[in-house]
Amino acid sequence: MINELEKDIDxxxxxxxxxxxxxxxxxxxxxxxxxxxxxxLVVLLKGSVMFAADLMRSLIIDCEIDxxxxxxxxxxxxxxxxxxxxxxxxxxxxxHVIIIEDIVDTGLTLYRLKNLLEQRGPESLxxxxxxxxxxxxxxEVYADYIGGVVGNEFIVGNGLDYNEKYRNLPYIGVMRNx
Ligand code: 5GP
Numbered sequence: 001m002i003n004e005l006e007k008d009i010d011x012x013x014x015x016x017x018x019x020x021x022x023x024x025x026x027x028x029x030x031x032x033x034x035x036x037x038x039x040x041l042v043v044l045l046k047g048s049v050m051f052a053a054d055l056m057r058s059l060i061i062d063c064e065i066d067x068x069x070x071x072x073x074x075x076x077x078x079x080x081x082x083x084x085x086x087x088x089x090x091x092x093x094x095x096h097v098i099i100i101e102d103i104v105d106t107g108l109t110l111y112r113l114k115n116l117l118e119q120r121g122p123e124s125l126x127x128x129x130x131x132x133x134x135x136x137x138x139x140e141v142y143a144d145y146i147g148g149v150v151g152n153e154f155i156v157g158n159g160l161d162y163n164e165k166y167r168n169l170p171y172i173g174v175m176r177n178x
Contacts, residue, residue, distance in 0.1 A: 005166055009156075009173035014148060016170050019130075019158055022147030026128060027058035029145055038062045039096040042088060042117070044109075045069040046167065047102035050159035051130040051147075055100065065174070066090040070109055086118075093121040101129040102141055102159050103150070111139035130158070131172075141144065 127144035157169030
């Protein structure tokens, strides 16, 4: 059968093997830092779902998962305005919280979200991202756990979309004409 998505991909940036290695590296760090602490993984929908599922299966610590949806992007541009679309069900007060993100670009989303979650009184709050795009940064926010670094290009796959398409690509690629 013809792959309906691949014709739009210019090149593969991170293969399935690369992604597995990133998850393994980050999971090893979290397993060590959170042994005996039962953190809550706060997964940002929708882009982080694949990464979160892979990461969670590599964790050997007691942990919980909850989901949050915030919006800041339209097409390939950050709007700079972040709003909460779906909130957590978990009370994070007194809990160790790890925000699970797919990619940090301007950092505006996480900057806002971090401040908001801090107000709920977590015991600790850290950020774990599959990818970091430091060239795009506009807010002072840094991830504590980073799988890999990307340059100033728009990427899709492994949960990352372009107008809801390409999330199901098993690798991460750069779009043609991006
Ligand atoms: P930030 O607020 O850091 O600019 O935006 C972070 C969010 O923007 C990510 O969670 C992701 O959904 C989206 N984003 C940032 N860069 C890219 C990219 O290169 N490709 C895709 N598909 N989404 C991106």
